[in-house]
Structures are given as C-alpha cells and as structure tokens.
Amino acid sequence: MNHSATYFDHNATTALDSRVLQAMLPFLSKQPGNATSRHSYGRAARQAVDQARAQVAEAVGAHPSQIIFTASGTEANNLAIQGMVESNSQILVSAIEHPAVTRPALTMRQRGNSVASIAVDASGKLIDSSLQNLLSQPTSLVSVMLANNETGVIQNIAEIGEMVRSQGAYLHTDAVQALGKIAVDFSALNVHAMSLSSHKIKGPQGAGALVLDKRVDIRPLLYGGGQEKGLRSGTENVAAIVGFGQACELIKQELSEQALIVTQLRVQLEAGLKKLGATIFGDQSERLPNTSFFAFNEIDGETLVVALDRKGFAVASGSACSSDSTEPSHVLLAMGIARDLARGAIRISLGGKNTATQIEVFLTVLENELLRLKRLSAIAI
C-alpha cells in the first residue's frame, strides 16, 4: 500500500480510529464465542454485541431494540427496500440515490412493483412538488438519502417524512454518508427506517445497521439461525460490531470538533478551487462539511484522478461505490448539469486528520496538472 499518498477520499472508506481497533482486538486475538452459544464464550460475545447495539442506538437517538445489525450499508438498504415494500405498489426513490437503493428498488419490478424517481433541483435538493405528485399514486415505500455521497447535499428528511406519512407510506433514509459528519437523530428525522455503515465513520468494514421503527412489518433477506430477532440470520461478526459500536461512541464525543476541522479545510480548498475556475456542485445547499464535488471545463475527471494519484493524492471521480462508472455521475445529470461538465467531476472528501498544508500542496499540484492537461489537449487538437 502507498502510505505516502494524501488520502482525500473519506466518503469511500475511512481508516480505523486506533481506539476502535483497540476495542476490536480482544475479539480478534483471543478465543471468541459464537454469540448464540450458551457457554461463557458465547455469553461474552452476546454481551459485547449488546453493548455495541446500545452505542449505535445512542449515537442516533434510537432504542437498542431498533438496531438490526447487517454486514454493510448496502445490506441495510437492501433489507429496507426489499423487505418493506408491499406487493404491487409503487416505490419512490430520489433521482440521486446510491445504487444500493436504486438497484434493489428496480429489482422489485420483477415482483410487480413500479418504481418512480423523485426529481431534484439544480442545487441537489428534492423538489417537493415532484414527490407530492408521485404520492398521488398508491405508494408503499419512499427512499430519500439524508446526505448525498457525491455532493454532500443534505435533504430535509423530517419535512419529507410529513408528506410521506400523510399518504400512509413508509419512509426510508440512507444515512450512510451523514453519520459521523452531521448530527443524525432517528426520531427527529421522522423516518420508519434508516441505514448506517461502520466503515464510513472510522469503524471497520463489515458492519452496518438498519434502524427500524418496530411497528414496521419487514421481511428478512437472510434466513437461518434467527439472529437479530429473526430479521438477519448469520453468526454475528462480533469484532466488527464491537468496532462499529466504539466508532459510534467516538462520534458522540468528537463530532463537533471534527466537523469544525473539515469545515475550515473545505473553506480553504474551495477558495483555491474557485480561483482555478472550478464549478462546485451543490454549494448553494446545506452540505456535509467534509465534501467538495467539483469540475473544470474541458478536463476529464477520470484523467485528472489518475494524474493526481500519480502525484500522491487519493481523490475520487464521483462515487467509488459503483464498478461501472464510464457514465457521468447520475447525481449531476439529475441536477441538470451538462454532460460535458459532469464528466469532469472530482470528489474530495476530507477527514479530521487532513491538514491545511495538505490542501495547500494539493492546490499547487492541481494547478500544475490542470495546465499540463490543457496543454496536452491543445496538442491533441
């Protein structure tokens, strides 16, 4: 691994906080129990899972009994979408959802459901009238993400909840990118279900959760030993769940401080980007404090990512979460951004360990790379 590169891709995955690793190590280095076993090892594992459940619940203002542990945010989204939809009903998803919401929704068409897309405006915010119009058809589930993974734009989920509830539908929100970056409160959000992921918040890969209003009737995705009250079978990944719990504990303590750090860094970054002529997407809206999604005219995003990687900067061209990204970002297209500009999109997502010096050096490198790429394309023409 190239440990010298500056990591600017915290929305893709984060490094474990050392305290998270410390919490996990006993479950990796000593004989663990199967949390379903009744002997001392099993009971210790069960206790550790229960403690983590309380930590996750507390971080999002939920009750521990509302937490269903999964192996990923993707699994939580699939559990919500595939599990909560009524047959032969309409599903509404916003036009800017992650594929882990859109694709399970589309697959429900095979089971007789219809799927429609809620429009967003040029600032990346949901258009209320689009949702209102679509809700005139009988709808069982609406899914709108709390914060977008590419632009960082934050939706007014609580208000959306009012509209959705008044039509008797369920509201699910993918809060995977919001957790750890802004305050996330399950009750205040007014949703029936909410997806979380551990590895986006300095916890380990391999843990996620669906926070679920217990009055919701949901079908499991994974059947078997009946873990998680029968809603998610499979031996609990104790170490990962413990790490997820510890990462949630840290959010409670450090969210404001971390948000302040990345906010300042982003101000510095975006001032520099604008000087270089960047368009910053969604910056008219309330955004996650760590995320900047931008493009330069006539510069291809993929090319720039590769060039910056060579210079020691790990940044993303849109979402890292999709393996087929030859198309421009669907988020930008939904916001009405021209395809040519959208093809230039680069995402920087900061973390609390990034520094002002890194931003400074990055901006210099970026300026040089932009000049070089423009020269190259001038020659090519």
Added chain:
Amino acid sequence: MNHSATYFDHNATTALDSRVLQAMLPFLSKQPGNATSRHSYGRAARQAVDQARAQVAEAVGAHPSQIIFTASGTEANNLAIQGMVESNSQILVSAIEHPAVTRPALTMRQRGNSVASIAVDASGKLIDSSLQNLLSQPTSLVSVMLANNETGVIQNIAEIGEMVRSQGAYLHTDAVQALGKIAVDFSALNVHAMSLSSHKIKGPQGAGALVLDKRVDIRPLLYGGGQEKGLRSGTENVAAIVGFGQACELIKQELSEQALIVTQLRVQLEAGLKKLGATIFGDQSERLPNTSFFAFNEIDGETLVVALDRKGFAVASGSACSSDSTEPSHVLLAMGIARDLARGAIRISLGGKNTATQIEVFLTVLENELLRLKRLSAIAI
C-alpha cells in the same frame, strides 16, 4: 471473557490463527482503500481481495473466478437457495440441513415453489431412494450438506450429484463444516454451488463464499455498487476477506496434521464416553474427525451444558446456530432417535489446540456431573 475455560466448541466458531490476524492487521491499522476506488489505496485493496480469492479457490480446487465473497456462510446459503431456484419448481433439502438452508428454502414457498425433505437413515446418511423418488417431480435445486454440523456425518455428495444432474436439477452443498476438517474439492464433489465460511476455519467472522459453477444462472440477493461481478454488492470487507484467504492457505498446509490430532483426541474422548454409557450419534458413518455428538439416558442436554460450563468446559447442546433450541435436535429426530434421548444431546467439536489432558480432565468432570445430576433427579422423583 472467561479465558480459562476449555473450548470444545470449534464447530460453532474458532479463534483466529495468529498468522491470520497478522495478515489482517495491515488492513485494520493503516488507511485502507475501498476496493472499488481507482487510486493507490483502492488498488491495494483490490489486489488484496484478488489474492484472497485465489487462496480460497486453491483450497477447494476451484478457479478464482468461481468465488463470490459474502459476509457469512448463511449469506452464501441464502444466495444459492434464493438465487438458483426457478419459479414454480420443487426444491429438495435433506432433513438434516442447517436452518440457513432450510429456512430460505421454505421462504421460497411464497414465490410459488414447493419444498420437500430428503430422508436420512439412522446413521445420518441420505437415503438414496428417498432422493430418487422426490426427483420424479420437476426439481430445480437440491441442497445437501457435505458434513453435518451436529453429528459430523459426511454425505456422498459426488454420488448425489450424479442423481441430481441426471434429472437436470442444480445441486448445492453447504460445506461450511467440512472445510478445514476434511479435503474439499469443488470439482470432485460434482456440485453446481458450494457454501464456505471463514470463522469455522480459524479465519475471522464476517467472511464467507459461494463457489459457483459459472454456467449457473443466479440472481443476486444484494443489489448496489455491482461488486463481485454484480452478484454481491457492498463494499468488500477487505481485512476479513484477507483473513479468510490466509486461513485457506493454512488449511492447505496443515489439514492432515490437524486432522490427525483431533482424530486421536476423539478416540480418547469417545472411549471414555462409552464407558460412561453414552450413545454416540452417527458413529457408524464416516464423520468429521473433530466432532462427537452424544447423549446419556435421562440426562437433559441443556442442563449438562450449563453444568459443564460452570466447571470450565465450553460445549454445545446440538447446534449453536439456532436461537430457538427448546426442541430436540431436528438432525437426531430425522435419524429416528427417540425424543427423550435426543433431548440429552451434547456436542463436542475439537480443535488442533485441544490436548489429551483436557480430554482426561473433562471425562472425570463429566462422570461427577452425571452422578450429581442423576442424584438430583432421583431426589426430584
């Protein structure tokens, strides 16, 4: 955690081999990549996942392209059962399958499938004529486990494969308990799909795999970013996958040696058990070398597990994998064992670090506990 207790429950979960933990630690202690990211961190993660894929494939005589990583054996079983079944067809599962096979099969009834159970004989082996009779109905999928988690009895999967293939159905085998204890060869087993789990083989919890014949048409369970060739979306749990790969590497090197150790220990254990009057289930059949499933007349299994736990021995009463185990083992009932005797069942599953002294001490403790429990029940009457 009670680290002084003797661990006799390796079929429930195993401790990480220290070499597995060493292989995982770089991915836990340093900035990891999202394996879908294109920068240096992402490429390092992708490379690690690919190496693990080759290690898992080699351990089971498969090609790396046949490995679909999942988060658990349960997920692999669900992917096979829910993904491979054709609509409105018959599914056959053996009467002794793990709930992670039986329950997803039963849920397919809601999608128009029928499910029938293949009988086993008193020795725990599949009755060929039962399978043959059931195959006279149009069948899309048959699932028979390679080795049973409770008795350790090993099925003739290759022969079963002949029968199933001659009727044009798919054969899936749950090899979760077999891997690491006996040789497992995907091609020789003559199956279309095979489930594996990492934490049963001294790898971490949170990783599993479905080994899949690429000619099989399968539907995903988890939709999203399109990882694992679109068959299993969700950010790869790189550390766990690396650990799973390393654990598979160790199997290749150490299987015979480990099998020899536990075989000798089991001979010692079962000689002692028989002296104490135990019935050992499935011992007429070829079994996993580490597993002993037994009962004493008029002794309740749960009570004995609790008593042995107090004395510092972690054993199981049947499967640890099901949270509702007030019923006697379905495996024993399928073998025609009387309910009263089945209620007494205790499972000891040995590991390579168990010792002859532990067995000796255990047998003494067991003898005393049996006397005590018999005295108690005599008083109760």
